[in-house]
Amino acid sequence: MGLLDYFRSTQSKGSANVAKERLQILVAHDRAARGRPSYLPKLQQEILDVIRKYVDVDMNAVSVNYEQEEAHEILELNIVLPEAGHSRL
Template identity: 50%
Template sequence: MALLDYLLGQRKKKSANLAKDRLQILLAHERTESKAPDYLPKMRDEILQVIAKYVEIDQDQLKISIDEENGFEVLELNLVLPEDK
């Protein structure tokens, strides 16, 4: 099978190319995280405190992000609330 791949020009990526691709993915991820405002962690904690007054939640389940849509910054909050008993 390797001979067929070689003859057809389908070669595996070299480790240098793989490392380069992985580094680019890592850098892109770090850049998106660095765009988050400095106040976001404090805001997250305060939002958790307010929600915890009313329902019991797992703090690790809260995800907050700020995205840009149509020229506006959008604060997105994702949290799974417990079912009423």
């Protein structure tokens, strides 16, 4: 199963009864050189800044997950967006 299929299968569950705007961002980094510092925590803030150009993001509505394991790192951002009327576009 491809990643897009996986995403689609998890997202379609329950979306019929809860019509919320949601944005989920995943950044996965496979590192060849393990000793170097990670830039994902910094990326996290910058990606949020970019998203805020398009929609209002309440920082209380952002949940962040960061995992590091040997040469793999994963950053996950889950954002519940305000309703459509508050879009900046």
